[in-house]
Amino acid sequence: MPDIPTGDPQPSRLTRGLDYLGLRKVTDRGTDSTGDYGTAVARLHRNEPEVGPLLPVENRRLQRIRLFGGVGSILLLIGSLGTGALPVLQNPIAGVRVLSLPSRMATTAVTLSVTGTIVLVVAWLMLGRFAVGRLQDDVMRGRAPKRRMTRRQADRTLLLWIAPFVVAPPLLSKDVYSYLAQSAIAYRGMDPYTISPAAGLGVDHVFTRSVPTLWRDTPAPYGPLFLWLGKGITAITGDNLPAAILLHRAIALVGVALIVWALPRLARRCGVSPITALWLGAMNPLLILHLVGGIHNDGLMLGLMLAGIELCFRGIDSATSLRRPGSRWPSTAGWLLIGGTAVIAASAMVKVSSVMALGFVGIALARRWGATLPALRHAPVRQWWQRSRRSVLALLAAAATLGAILGAVAVVICVGTGLGFGWTSTLSTGNVVRSWMSMPTLLAVTTGRVGVWMGLGDHTQAMLDVARPVGQLVAGIFIIRWLLAALGDRLHPLGAYGVATATFVVFFPFVQAWYLLWAIIPLAAWATGRWFRLIAIIVSAVIAIVVLPTGAGTRGFQLAEGLVAAVIVSAVLTALFFERMPWQRDHRDAGVDTDGAPRTAVPDPGSSAVDDQDLGVVDRSTTPSSSR
Numbered sequence: 001m002p003d004i005p006t007g008d009p010q011p012s013r014l015t016r017g018l019d020y021l022g023l024r025k026v027t028d029r030g031t032d033s034t035g036d037y038g039t040a041v042a043r044l045h046r047n048e049p050e051v052g053p054l055l056p057v058e059n060r061r062l063q064r065i066r067l068f069g070g071v072g073s074i075l076l077l078i079g080s081l082g083t084g085a086l087p088v089l090q091n092p093i094a095g096v097r098v099l100s101l102p103s104r105m106a107t108t109a110v111t112l113s114v115t116g117t118i119v120l121v122v123a124w125l126m127l128g129r130f131a132v133g134r135l136q137d138d139v140m141r142g143r144a145p146k147r148r149m150t151r152r153q154a155d156r157t158l159l160l161w162i163a164p165f166v167v168a169p170p171l172l173s174k175d176v177y178s179y180l181a182q183s184a185i186a187y188r189g190m191d192p193y194t195i196s197p198a199a200g201l202g203v204d205h206v207f208t209r210s211v212p213t214l215w216r217d218t219p220a221p222y223g224p225l226f227l228w229l230g231k232g233i234t235a236i237t238g239d240n241l242p243a244a245i246l247l248h249r250a251i252a253l254v255g256v257a258l259i260v261w262a263l264p265r266l267a268r269r270c271g272v273s274p275i276t277a278l279w280l281g282a283m284n285p286l287l288i289l290h291l292v293g294g295i296h297n298d299g300l301m302l303g304l305m306l307a308g309i310e311l312c313f314r315g316i317d318s319a320t321s322l323r324r325p326g327s328r329w330p331s332t333a334g335w336l337l338i339g340g341t342a343v344i345a346a347s348a349m350v351k352v353s354s355v356m357a358l359g360f361v362g363i364a365l366a367r368r369w370g371a372t373l374p375a376l377r378h379a380p381v382r383q384w385w386q387r388s389r390r391s392v393l394a395l396l397a398a399a400a401t402l403g404a405i406l407g408a409v410a411v412v413i414c415v416g417t418g419l420g421f422g423w424t425s426t427l428s429t430g431n432v433v434r435s436w437m438s439m440p441t442l443l444a445v446t447t448g449r450v451g452v453w454m455g456l457g458d459h460t461q462a463m464l465d466v467a468r469p470v471g472q473l474v475a476g477i478f479i480i481r482w483l484l485a486a487l488g489d490r491l492h493p494l495g496a497y498g499v500a501t502a503t504f505v506v507f508f509p510f511v512q513a514w515y516l517l518w519a520i521i522p523l524a525a526w527a528t529g530r531w532f533r534l535i536a537i538i539v540s541a542v543i544a545i546v547v548l549p550t551g552a553g554t555r556g557f558q559l560a561e562g563l564v565a566a567v568i569v570s571a572v573l574t575a576l577f578f579e580r581m582p583w584q585r586d587h588r589d590a591g592v593d594t595d596g597a598p599r600t601a602v603p604d605p606g607s608s609a610v611d612d613q614d615l616g617v618v619d620r621s622t623t624p625s626s627s628r
Helices: 013-020 057-081 106-130 135-139 151-167 175-185 198-202 224-236 243-267 276-281 285-292 297-318 332-348 350-369 374-378 380-415 437-452 460-487 493-506 513-524 530-546 556-578
Strands: none
Touching: 013 057, 057 151, 057 297, 057 374, 106 151, 106 276, 106 285, 106 530, 135 332, 135 530, 151 243, 151 285, 175 198, 175 224, 175 243, 175 276, 175 350, 224 460, 224 513, 224 556, 243 276, 243 297, 276 556, 285 297, 285 437, 285 530, 297 332, 297 350, 297 493, 297 513, 332 350, 332 380, 350 460, 374 530, 437 460, 437 493, 460 493, 493 513, 513 530
16 A cells, blocks of 8 residues: 555545545554544543532432432332233232222323333433533533532432332333243243244243233244243242242342442443443433333343453453463453453353453453554554564454353353253344334335335335345444454443444344443443433433333323323422422521521522522522522
8 A cells, every 4th residue: 555645735535534444554653553443432431530429408409309219110110000011811910909900090000100200210310410410511511510429329219219110010011921931931841942932832821921922933032041040930930920020020130230230340440430320321211111120131131241341351450460470370360351251251141242242351351462453554564464463463362262261151051051052043033123223124114115105015124134234234344443443542442342332233123222221331331421421311311201101902092191191290290399389388487408407508509509400490498588
């Protein structure tokens, strides 16, 4: 490739494109230049300073927001008795005088469920004031807030909001019934990767009756570790459906606990506030509603993956050698790396999509062993091997090490569980879903509908057969780019993995609402850019509300009435919690604070301690009477 002088005043679009992709050889960069891989994406991150705890007045507001969100969770619990994915058989509330009322009052159940969802989302947004700061003054200006809630306050809030869902029926999805049916097939000694619920259990079985029609004749697409856990649940509960659902929710809660354990540690490793990461990732309403409420195995997959990444980084970032001096055995750091890789591999045996994390862990390991991107890109041809030998060998060694551990764990799980490797042939089972959140699927379905309207016939499936592979190819190209950005030390491997996962989700053939957490949760520990946080907050809030918790028998007019009533009830609840009503006594006129304590000083109304305008809420109980 001939050298291109850097003095070109107006480079062509092709030249700029080659330079952006890192394929242009520029004479003044030298052989050690890293090029432009990840330059723009790297702006999403900056280190965040630690700040102090909240003031007493802010603690009182935090308590009020916490209770407000708890009310939303309780309303969702009550509404779910009518709008939840209740089983067809063995319905534990059928015939119970009080508990069965929501199932016979569809409009009321929809109103309570949607109100609970709105209240929970609004409470989460309000809580953001004590995690990422005020929207206009902190988030949009890329500044850290002056104070944040403590880890204990965040944990107690999350526990309060999740607690009502522990005993709630499945929400927003019936996937758990597929889990139960497939696990029962494995428990009976049959292969769930070739035998469907209808064929293995019969169409009248208690589990099969609750499986959606779409999945009754399809084999299991999940990894053998997850089905082995489900097989154990079947051994304990038998055909007792409510007990089996409760144990599956316990598995989901274990995954959430792992997320809560790993996410703050990864955030601290990347120089990001652990509280901010917890608020955006673990306290996200999508996680509460779908991973806990919906009992999806993505919670276990994400928890294992994040815990594995944290263990791997502890080993890789350790100042000690990965081997014991004078020995072939691993040191403590080496065992952490091996253990973390095994945990990530185990997460892939729940859902295979998490295996991509090993690629970015491998980049971090290769960099520890001396791999660099410049040596692979800008070395003269005659000196390429001499300069790149160490980088190539480091990359190969990292890939071989992690690949060997992944292979060993996969073989042990597949053989040890007795479920074999059939899961590798059912990974595309979900392609029957046409999700509007998948870019290739949306484009293909839209194009197919346009063809029907124009009288050209329905070619939707043909468009899907073309668009989905092209989308996967595009995603693969971008993922390679993010790997190179991590190798060039432009992006932290965790951040590069989060960006790669976001790319993967966008171009995935089928996307569900909770799939967004695959990218949001790891990026919460690395990305601090205002546009990332703003988009992540908006998408999480909108998708959480748009995916409505409606029962199977809900009619259109009942849904419309419930939505209108939910908006009104939500507004009334918000006013009751955060507005001072005329009948409420003004404690400040009596010389005391709103909590009854003697008032010694009035905070500055313009300070961040009392300004809640970014939340859309005016708390007049803390405003000086003279300002009214």
